[in-house]
Amino acid sequence: MSQSKKSPITFEQEEQLWEKKHFNLDSSTGLIHAVIFYLIKCFGVWQGKYLKMLTTEHVKFGEDEQGKYISIDTKSILGVGKVIKRYDDPGNPRSVYKIFKIYQGYLANEGPFLLRPITSIKDYVCYSPWALGVGIINQTVRNLMSEIGDGQPYANSSISLFALDMLKGTGIGYHCIGTWTQHLCISHTKSYLSDIFDSCSVVNCEDKNKELCLLVSRMLDPPYPCTSLVEERIKVAKELKKSKINAYDSWLENISTKFSGDEEAVLQNMEEMPEKPPLKRKSSGSSKVQSNSQLCSPFNNKRQHADPSIKSEILNLEADICKSVKE
The missing domain is CATH 1.20.5 (Single alpha-helices involved in coiled-coils or other helix-helix interfaces)
Known part of the structure; x- marks a missing residue:
């Protein structure tokens, strides 16, 4: 099946790869998967034979007025292309700059860039000195997408098509997308991409417009968590x-x-x-005084006559006393 027939990966699928921990910065396998994926998405190098040729010397880190960046000289491994820069996004903990900076910290100063992860060691990130084989590199995306895919055919070129779809609205020039289109189906390139991307100029060329380069870097960066x-x-x-x-x-x-x-x-x-002192019962105002006292003392009244049964017993007792006095 030709590369043009492969299905492009979607933004939602990219998010799923992070959410399901296929990409992560804490394990040897998750980190190398992320490195391969973003080598293709951000730098356009998608064929396994070229990715295997990549060495630590090809990957540089620097800083200019636009911020920190990672650069890769694609011409040295493809025979065509240029030095591509991708700027860091300080607010994104998954930026391409951070992924590659973390990964390079586990590598030697020279030698192959894509190394075999030592999966038997679970406690920390560790890689062997041996390079990943071409077959493993070419199968990486297919294996990842089999975990979350929809049954469509996927390959490394699916990431290139995904990146090209994202770059449509940037106004970037045709020359700047050369690495993504390298060795893709000629009919796909000529009939589709050349009608969308104009020729490079001072305005729409990454090499001549650093602000455009910064914009492209932000668009191609991994999604925020x-x-x-x-x-x-x-x-x-x-x-x-x-x-x-x-x-x-x-x-x-x-x-x-x-x-x-x-x-x-x-x-x-x-x-x-x-x-x-007790008031005399003969006083006609005594009842009024008593009632006024009771009105002014609701809590006292409540405490004395809270239980109706007690009041009834008191009245009965008073009646008995009066009866005995009369007798």
Whole structure:
């Protein structure tokens, strides 16, 4: 099957590769998978025989007024092409610059760039001194996509087609996409891509316009870890909601305590008041005085006559006393 018949990878599938840990920065296999994928997506070198030729000397790190960057001299391995720069995105923990910088930290100063991961060691990232074979490199994308794919045919060139789809809206020149189109189907290149990408000029050439190079770097970078950001926002929202509930509960408890304290203070003051001499029953205002006292002392009244049965017993007792006195 020709390369033009391969299905391009989608942005959603790229995200799934990260979410399902096929790409990660913490394991030997996950890191080498990410390196191969972004060598193709960001630098356009997709054929296994050329990727195998890549050495640590071909990969350089530097910094200019646009920021930190990684550069690869594709001409030295393809025979055509140029030095391609990809700038770091300081806010993206998965930027291509960071992936390659981390990976190179596990390599020797010279020798093959794509090495075999030592999968038997699980505790830390480790690679053998032997280079990955062409067959393994060419099968990498196919094997990855078999885990999350939809049954469509995929190959390393699927990533090149994915990158070209992303670059359509940048205005980048035709010359700048040469590495991605290298050895792709001629009919696909001529009938499709040449109608979309104009010839390179001062405005639309990465070599002559660093701002365009920065834009392309951002577009081709791995996706931000959206899942972790969403989870963090959900966590913050839950904590905020919980704090609001706690604040409301605290306020309600303070209000309840305040009113409860006022009631207890009133009852305590009433208990400490000196007893007044009994009023003469002959006084016609005595009943009024007593009723006024009761109105002013609702808590005392509540304490004395809270139980209707006790009140009934008192009345019965008074009746018995009056009856015995008359007898």
